[in-house]
Amino acid sequence: MAVRSLRRFEAVLSLGGGSRRGSLYFRTSPCVFSTAAQQRSTGDECGPEDPHDEPKHPLSDCALEHKAIKLEEQVQDLTERYRKALADSENVRRRTQKFVEDAKLFGIQSFCRDLVEVADILEKTAESAAEEAEPSNPNPTLKKIYEGLSLIEAKLQSVFAKHGLQKMNPVGGKYDPYDHEIVCHVPAEGMQPGTIALVTQDGYKLHGRTIRHALVGVAVESQE
Secondary structure, X not given: OHHHHHHHHXXXXXXXXXXXXXXXXXXXXXXXXXXXXXXXXXXXHHOOOOHHHOOOOOOOHXXXXXHHHHHHXXXXXXXXXHHHHHHHHHXXXXXXXXXXXXXXXXXXXXXXXXXXXXXXXXHHHHHHHHHHOOOOOOOHHHHHHHHHHHHHHHHHHHXXXXXXXXXXXXXXXXXXXXXXXXXXXXXXOOOOOOEEEEEEEOOEEEOOEXXXXXXXXXXXXXXX
């Protein structure tokens, strides 16, 4: 009987302890759930902000107008620089083209200076042959030599003209220091003072540029 009573008492104690543990479990569980919910809510509120929700600060009208003026000034400055660079490049192109053209035209300038001296010798020789081959002199050989020299001289002047080399004919014209060189003065008989009365050496131009000055005599008023 005593044993049976002891077992009942232990059973009651075990049931009482289990109910207390069970009541404690159910009393504390809502707190746990409530705390987790609060943490989730707090985490949502304290989480990283959306970059699209950041407050924007638009520029004012004055700032935008000032920025537009600056940009317009920069565009004008760049446009002006571009125009200057374009003009400089065009000038360089024109100068280079002129240099190339002059090189083509006047590349034979030195050769022409030497060649006109040969023309001078040929002309003087033809004049001498003409004096010897006068009608009073019946020598046919001198006449043929003179005719041959005249043909050579005419052909040489034709070749000169073909390449832009021309002989000056300043007699009766005004003195020009860029084309003529005075070697003497002669009395102005029937000529205006300052005009060219005679030529002692022919001058030549290559495409309008003087490559050898003509040696001339200028007429001056005679002093009585």
